[in-house]
Ligand SMILES: Nc1ncnc2c1ncn2[C@@H]1O[C@H](COP(=O)(O)OP(=O)(O)O)[C@@H](O)[C@H]1O
């Protein structure tokens with residue numbers, strides 16, 4: 001039977017007097033890839049930031065592995081296996097690839113294991129092995145996204161929150177990146193909540209999807225069902 005690893009119940013969030021989330025209910029089962037799609041400004045990033053405590057929910061609950069984490073400090077969560085790759089990557093541009101990866105392991109003390117995980121992420125992203133001594137900021141957008149994801153994997157996540165990994169990348173790079181996202185899910189057993197404006201690639205990667213409009217979930221279904229829905233195709237797939 002499926003096991004819920006992350007669960008939002010009627011979550012609201014505000015920026016001052018602006019209400020960005022108006023009652024979001026969603027769940028991620030262990031082993032799933034679930035995608036949140038929606039137009040710019042729908043509340044996708046706010047949802048992820050509320051999950052990881054950067055924004056405090058003004059109502060509702062966020063549960064991770066059954067525990068309410070609304071009041072958890074954001075820097076505690078990677079140590080518990082919940083890690084976000086934020087929109088715009090936010091790697092450390094002056095640090096080398098290796099140094100960026102070390103930052104991902106900041107809460108860990110197991111030196112030998114950390115070294116092994118660095119090799120593991122280099123196997124997953126061979127280009128990063130070639131660039132290991134290069135400053136993160138000197139790399140291409142696709143390589144920086146890979147570095148951001150690799151750094152998150154150094155926390156040994158059970159749940160990865162990915163915010164617009166495709167943003168600003170060429171289609172061929174996006175396709176490659178999403179193959180690796182599937183590998184991370186399948187081979188490493190990481191459950192993934194994937195936020196994307198690129199609904200096509202997101203729904204082709206995910207098991208299920210949620211459609212967000214102005215802070216509300218307006219539709220949720222199997223990803224394939226959403227992909228075949230004429231309204232979704234018209235609104236989000238450019239038809
Ligand atoms: N720092 C902020 N201050 C005020 N309003 C914000 C801020 N960030 C986002 N918003 C507003 O909250 C809503 C949701 O934004 P966001 O979660 O970033 O949407 P998405 O990621 O789907 O594009 C939008 O109306 C946006 O203008």
Ligand SMILES: [Mg+2]
Nearest residue numbers: 044045046087
């Ligand atoms: Mg966003």
